[in-house]
Amino acid sequence: MNSTRFSLSSAAAMLSTLTGLIRRIVSFLVLLFFGYMLVAVLVQVVGRYFAVSIDWAAESATLAQIWMVLLAAGLAMREQLHVRVEVLLHAMPRGVQRWVNLIVLMTCLWFLSLAVRGSIDLIAVGAVETSPVLRLPMWVAYLSLPLGLGYFALELVLVFLQPPSPARQSESTRP
């Protein structure tokens, strides 16, 4: 009895180390892509005044934006920054809230799983298709879908497992 509890808690500890690592990687990548996007767009705008055609800047900025958005969707989920209508939810008793949240979670997971499933076909198309300027295979862009949405699903489940408490409230307003 004691030993199973021990192994469970160590598994949980491992899991939280793993999610911590994933979060750090994702945060780093989001910063990187956002930074690159800013520089590339700036270069392109400045280039316009010197009659230099830098069409690769626009395309690579688009690519960086796609990756940034899909990865940051998971980070935003962690901070519960996604728009959601909760007027009805807050009017409900605590016990009911938990069940409604479960239904919402199931719907979201179903949708994310469906989108990941669809992205597999799209990545196969991306092996045939190349981007217009850099001529990169398009799976470079489409791969952001399963990875970004997969991470989104992970954060979604973690947020659900965390019971809402005053402590969490203050945590989310932390700078």
Add this chain to the structure above:
Amino acid sequence: MAVTLLLVGVVLLPWLQLSSKTTEEARSETLVLRAGHSSNPDEPYHAGLLEFARIVEERSEGRVRVEVYPSGQLGSERMMIEGLLLGTLDIVVAANGSASSFVPELGVLDLPFLFEDREHMYRVLDGPVGETLRGHARERGFRILGYLDAGVRHIMTRSRPLERFEDLRGLKIRTMPVPRHLEAFDAFGAQALALNYGEVYGSLQTGLIDGAEAANTNFTRKNFHEVAPNWAQVGWIILVANMMMSEAALQAMPEDLHRIIVDAGARAAQHERVLYRESDEALLDRIREIGVNVTYPDPAPFRRAAERLYQSQDLAPRERALLRSIRSAADL
């Protein structure tokens, strides 16, 4: 525990559903083919597809129905071509430049000043070069049902009319998102910018771009003259459009329907070409009537710039061979 099972269940659900859906579709009586393109319903692409639909429906005695979706309502050309491979769309008519992102060998048709005139283009596409390109498309999973005409392309500008080649220098010109088109306009001294077709009108209006390229037909039909009233007859390229289908989808059809579709594609292409030429020729007078400033810059410097581009291009051996055949067909 029950909650965990539920969650695992909803995650797995989308991955299981697939098979039941396809058998349901297979059971339906008439086969519905959905066709998309980015032109207006009063442009030749649409008429070509309607002709295709008419022939297919007539000859299959109603077993196949073709629905045509114009004006890019099913997405941009690239998205529609992706749709062929994903199975969300059956037929697309798209400018060659969009298709060459999927079938690189088609890129040879994106070169500027490739064809002397329309006869040259039709001769090449209906001859061995067209067959070779069809073969390359098939390797990538596409069947080219027909080579259509997308017009002799000229250059429109917002504020400054193009009287000479030099007037183009430094102007920001929209091209299709096609590497060879971008390179061509850079070689002409302009700043090429790739935008999706649906964004062209607004970009001209707001001044994001100084000009764009089009044929007489879409220049008029998409009302680009309202925002770019200068029209330089350059004929920098005669554009090819491909009517395409997924090779796998075509192979999955019964033999007789397969033949009907291939045959209808060829006939629809002929029909569309006649319409595009007539429309291009007839609309130039109308363009003058509505007060557009039509200019005729000397094409020689454009050709010289294109020639330099040909030499600097790192053409693949396959493309070099195709280019030689295309050039030699011009002498006939």
